[in-house]
Amino acid sequence: MAPALKNRSAPREGSRRTTMPLGDKHPKKDVETALKRAEKAGLKVTRKQNRHNWGAVLCCPCNDSFTVHCTPQNPGREAKKIDGFTNNHRGHA
Numbered sequence: 001m002a003p004a005l006k007n008r009s010a011p012r013e014g015s016r017r018t019t020m021p022l023g024d025k026h027p028k029k030d031v032e033t034a035l036k037r038a039e040k041a042g043l044k045v046t047r048k049q050n051r052h053n054w055g056a057v058l059c060c061p062c063n064d065s066f067t068v069h070c071t072p073q074n075p076g077r078e079a080k081k082i083d084g085f086t087n088n089h090r091g092h093a
């Protein structure tokens with residue numbers, strides 16, 4: 001009778017475990033700062049959140065990317081890997 005009500009954004013079923021806010025910041029501070037460094041170096045940080053991945057760091061000229069995990073087991077190491085990718089592609093864009 002009121003089809004418009006169907007368009008309200010309801011929480012997806014089966015994803016109630018995920019209480020992480022869908023902001024555009026990475027929940028792990030180490031990773032977030034590494035992503036900031038990547039952006040500063042001219043790389044593109046994209047959010048394409050799904051079950052395991054938070055997003056990716058892209059180097060468009062190289063067509064290369066690094067997948068960023070939502071909840072890395074070791075945030076420090078994840079951040080270092082992002083830094084490594086950043087250093088590899090610094091100044092490409």
Ligand SMILES: [Zn+2]
Pocket residue numbers: 059060061062064088089090092
């Ligand atoms: Zn590159």
